[in-house]
Amino acid sequence: MKKVKYISLILAVIIIGSCHKLDVPPLSIISESQVFSTANGIQAYLANMYTFLPMEDFVYEPDKGFLTGDGGRWQNFYQMDAIDGEMAGPYGGVGDAAQGFGLWPYDRIRNINVLLYSLPKYASNYTQDQVNEWLGEAYFCRAYTYFALVKRYGGVPIVRTVIDPNATTASLQVPRNTEEDVYNFIGSDLDSAYNLMWEPGAGGHPAIQQGAASKYAAMAYKSRVMLFAGSIAKYGAVNYVDGDARAKGFAGGIPAGDATKFFQAAYDAAKLVEGHFSLYTGGYPDKVQNYVDVFMKPNNEQIFIRQYSLSDPQRNNDNSGPHSYDATMTCRYMTADGLSRTYPSLDYVERFGPLPIVNTDGTPTRFSDRADLMNSLEPRLLATIYFPGSTLRGLTFDVQRGIYKTFNGSAAQELSNNLNTPNDVNTNWPDTTDPGKNLLFAANSNQLYRGRRIVGLAGWNPSTGDDNTRTGLYLRKYVDYAKQQSACGLYQSAQSYIDMRYAEVLLNRAEAAFELGTLQADALGDINQLRDRAGAAPATASMTIDTIRNERCKELGFEHQYWWDIRRWRTADQVLDNRKIYALLPYYIATENKYIFLKQVEPFQRTYTFQKKWYYEPLPGGELSRNPNLFPNNPGY
Amino acid sequence: MKKIIIFGLGLLLTGVSCTKVDNYPGPDSAFQGNIIDSVTGKNLLTESQGLNIELKQLSWSDNPDPYYIPVKDDGSFQDTRIFSGHYSVIPTQGAFWPADSIVTDIKGAAAHNFTVVPYLEITNFTHVQAGDSLVMTCQISAPRTAGLPQILEVWPFVNNTPFVGSGAYISQLTISDHNSPSYNLADINSTWNNGIATTTYKVSVHGLLNGRTYYARVGVRVNDSYKKYNLSEVVQVVMPPEK
Numbered sequence: 001m002k003k004v005k006y007i008s009l010i011l012a013v014i015i016i017g018s019c020h021k022l023d024v025p026p027l028s029i030i031s032e033s034q035v036f037s038t039a040n041g042i043q044a045y046l047a048n049m050y051t052f053l054p055m056e057d058f059v060y061e062p063d064k065g066f067l068t069g070d071g072g073r074w075q076n077f078y079q080m081d082a083i084d085g086e087m088a089g090p091y092g093g094v095g096d097a098a099q100g101f102g103l104w105p106y107d108r109i110r111n112i113n114v115l116l117y118s119l120p121k122y123a124s125n126y127t128q129d130q131v132n133e134w135l136g137e138a139y140f141c142r143a144y145t146y147f148a149l150v151k152r153y154g155g156v157p158i159v160r161t162v163i164d165p166n167a168t169t170a171s172l173q174v175p176r177n178t179e180e181d182v183y184n185f186i187g188s189d190l191d192s193a194y195n196l197m198w199e200p201g202a203g204g205h206p207a208i209q210q211g212a213a214s215k216y217a218a219m220a221y222k223s224r225v226m227l228f229a230g231s232i233a234k235y236g237a238v239n240y241v242d243g244d245a246r247a248k249g250f251a252g253g254i255p256a257g258d259a260t261k262f263f264q265a266a267y268d269a270a271k272l273v274e275g276h277f278s279l280y281t282g283g284y285p286d287k288v289q290n291y292v293d294v295f296m297k298p299n300n301e302q303i304f305i306r307q308y309s310l311s312d313p314q315r316n317n318d319n320s321g322p323h324s325y326d327a328t329m330t331c332r333y334m335t336a337d338g339l340s341r342t343y344p345s346l347d348y349v350e351r352f353g354p355l356p357i358v359n360t361d362g363t364p365t366r367f368s369d370r371a372d373l374m375n376s377l378e379p380r381l382l383a384t385i386y387f388p389g390s391t392l393r394g395l396t397f398d399v400q401r402g403i404y405k406t407f408n409g410s411a412a413q414e415l416s417n418n419l420n421t422p423n424d425v426n427t428n429w430p431d432t433t434d435p436g437k438n439l440l441f442a443a444n445s446n447q448l449y450r451g452r453r454i455v456g457l458a459g460w461n462p463s464t465g466d467d468n469t470r471t472g473l474y475l476r477k478y479v480d481y482a483k484q485q486s487a488c489g490l491y492q493s494a495q496s497y498i499d500m501r502y503a504e505v506l507l508n509r510a511e512a513a514f515e516l517g518t519l520q521a522d523a524l525g526d527i528n529q530l531r532d533r534a535g536a537a538p539a540t541a542s543m544t545i546d547t548i549r550n551e552r553c554k555e556l557g558f559e560h561q562y563w564w565d566i567r568r569w570r571t572a573d574q575v576l577d578n579r580k581i582y583a584l585l586p587y588y589i590a591t592e593n594k595y596i597f598l599k600q601v602e603p604f605q606r607t608y609t610f611q612k613k614w615y616y617e618p619l620p621g622g623e624l625s626r627n628p629n630l631f632p633n634n635p636g637y
Numbered sequence: 638m639k640k641i642i643i644f645g646l647g648l649l650l651t652g653v654s655c656t657k658v659d660n661y662p663g664p665d666s667a668f669q670g671n672i673i674d675s676v677t678g679k680n681l682l683t684e685s686q687g688l689n690i691e692l693k694q695l696s697w698s699d700n701p702d703p704y705y706i707p708v709k710d711d712g713s714f715q716d717t718r719i720f721s722g723h724y725s726v727i728p729t730q731g732a733f734w735p736a737d738s739i740v741t742d743i744k745g746a747a748a749h750n751f752t753v754v755p756y757l758e759i760t761n762f763t764h765v766q767a768g769d770s771l772v773m774t775c776q777i778s779a780p781r782t783a784g785l786p787q788i789l790e791v792w793p794f795v796n797n798t799p800f801v802g803s804g805a806y807i808s809q810l811t812i813s814d815h816n817s818p819s820y821n822l823a824d825i826n827s828t829w830n831n832g833i834a835t836t837t838y839k840v841s842v843h844g845l846l847n848g849r850t851y852y853a854r855v856g857v858r859v860n861d862s863y864k865k866y867n868l869s870e871v872v873q874v875v876m877p878p879e880k
Binding site (some may be wrong): 637 | 698699700702703730748813814816818819861863864
């Protein structure tokens with residue numbers, strides 16, 4: 001009896017309790033209304049959008065992607081410029097990274113679409129200007145993300161709405177749009193951003209915020225994107241890999257006749273930026289220091305940047321933690337930790353003209369001091385590269401490949417007689433006591449010949465592998481010269497990455513103007529603004545498209561642009577065709593107490609070859625198996 | 638103790654229950670054949686990685702991922718681990734005009750020979766070794782000239798094994814760097830013309846070592862999608878004994 005009483009009591013409690021419906025908002029999930037009904041919520045949402053923009057910044061690795069985690073994030077020498085011949089770096093060849101890493105940021109695109117869809121529902125909480133500004137930023141971020149996709153894959157699915165994940169599978173399998181459609185879509189998103197966003201600094205609106213987009217940033221990017229589209233329309237029409245995806249307009253196949261439309265759009269967009277940003281000249285009259293500070297000091301040339309924070313402990317989950325550029329671009333001898341593995345090529349330096357290292361009679365020019373080589377060079381070049389004999393943090397770039405007891409004859413003869421098998425030279429350390437040897441190398445920089453180091457402290461030093469320059473050169477651009485050596489450790493750098501600066505807008509404008517064929521004078525003016533700031537001689541009206549391209553490569557060197565440039569010009573398979581990278585290696589001549597420089601293939605003798613199918617990356621295999629509407633894959637894959 | 642045994646048995650049973658038997662047959666078929674040069678009627682002169690056989694298993698999906706069988710350096714191919722099924726097969730990514738695909742069932746031991754039209758043929762190939770140098774000459778003919786892509790250059794390839802070609806050569810002997818004074822390719826850089834047909838191209842390599850046996854051939858490529866090489870046969874060069 002007692003049992004029955006208890007059981008019925010328990011049952012009654014359960015039955016009555018079951019009538020309560022559990023309908024309270026979950027505490028662990030932030031709802032849409034919580035985010036979009038306050039300005040703080042929206043700004044946090046936007047900050048998240050910005051930090052996940054697929055920006056090829058200091059920590060980006062072309063074969064691994066944007067968030068490489070604690071183990072990869074510090075290795076800033078795994079950079080794009082090391083696969084395209086601009087630098088000699090850790091990659092064994094172009095193929096190490098040419099097929100990308102399967103970027104597919106539709107989760108980020110969805111986040112952006114959520115804001116575009118939901119924010120208008122809460123518009124009454126804000127002024128119309130404020131709502132438009134935020135929507136403009138979202139359009140900017142969406143365009144930015146789509147450009148990262150289209151320049152890799154060609155046409156990809158355009159998703160403008162917030163797709164319901166419970167919809168039918170067929171409707172979730174969004175088909176590929178054509179490459180041209182994607183470019184037009186990006187153009188219209190950037191136009192939307194421009195039209196919606198307010199005039200910074202006018203009508204009571206705040207000035208441009210560092211790290212955030214503005215309406216003029218939208219136009220700066222539009223000039224980049226439209227120039228890209230125009231170039232592949234024009235040059236992709238003659239140099240391509242045939243296949244289904246090309247025939248259907250997914251990868252290549254934009255009609256060459258549409259190039260003009262895109263070049264015009266690039267030019268118009270670049271022109272709109274004029275007057276709102278300017279080339280930095282705040283460090284004049286010293287044009288070298290001025291150019292160095294373009295990258296080190298906040299200034300009005302920087303249109304869109306990514307900022308880093310030393311105090312951010314997050315190294316795996318977002319992009320705002322510190323990076324390690326100072327610890328990884330200069331040899332350990334000058335830093336507190338880490339190592340360097342990537343070095344500017346002599347090929348880059350020769351874009352500025354041949355170096356004065358060989359006399360007219362073919363003999364190597366003698367220098368009393370290695371630093372004297374720099375006497376006649378362009379300020380911009382000196383601000384971009386640390387040459388042998390220059391100084392940083394009170395230390396000299398002591399670069400020396402070896403010692404000649406005596407040196408007779410021409411440079412070319414010496415290279416073909418004694419230096420034509422550099423691989424042997426690397427592994428076979430001559431006995432320095434052998435009186436028969438004229439050319440001395442050493443395994444490390446402690447070995448002395450008559451009290452003088454045989455190889456320099458800063459390279460090239462075989463015992464440290466590639467933690468010493470393989471090319472005789474070190475990168476200066478973006479390296480923080482004001483930092484103490486002890487502060488140059490891993491994750492101790494926070495200088496901003498400049499993703500867009502006004503110099504590029506001028507170069508986009510000049511190239512588009514020249515390609516249009518009717519605005520040569522405009523192009524010349526743009527180039528000469530850059531030349532003047534660089535401390536170079538002005539270009540003349542006989543300028544060609546190659547002059548403009550070379551100017552671009554000089555000005556934007558080591559800013560992760562060259563890879564995309566040779567792809568859109570469709571020249572990558574020619575400039576990277578069994579290509580070797582050259583080095584500028586200093587030697588000391590003992591009998592003369594002088595230095596010479598020899599132009600040699602860098603000691604690792606790596607070969608760089610670009611296959612034509614790499615003008616497009618393969619679509620990620622996982623996505624293809626989920627969505628058959630992505631087929632056909634790009635030609636050659 | 639007993640408890641532990643029972644617990645262990647239970648764990649074992651739980652684990653066993655997870656195995657599912659895959660009811661698909663394994664890759665138990667084979668496919669082999671040769672790539673025939675339409676001009677010579679013999680196997681195409683090629684090299685490792687010179688071309689691929691591309692298979693698409695139509696019976697698996699409408700959009701099958703392509704599967705490649707690399708063709709061997711003797712112009713033959715063989716793969717003994719292929720799923721039985723209905724396939725579309727085409728030789729591709731080599732130095733020949735686009736070939737026709739075939740649609741076939743592969744089951745058991747299947748075989749097919751493909752005939753391709755090379756972009757170029759190397760004819761009258763000669764080689765002379767003198768001192769530390771090897772001089773090779775050849776002429777070039779084109780089975781089809783209309784629409785032939787730009788012809789780039791003639792390459793000498795020398796290696797110390799019979800596996801010699803664009804992916805296996807001694808890099809000190811073939812200097813393809815235009816900046817180097819030792820550059821030793823024969824540039825053509827032209828679309829097809831009668832001048833090419835009547836020219837004898839000569840390439841020289843220097844720095845061969847005495848006492849070694851080398852294998853050498855020449856290759857020529859055109860600026861198509863793949864930039865692969867049409868190659869000569871391989872010759873053996875036995876150097877005089879070391880002094």
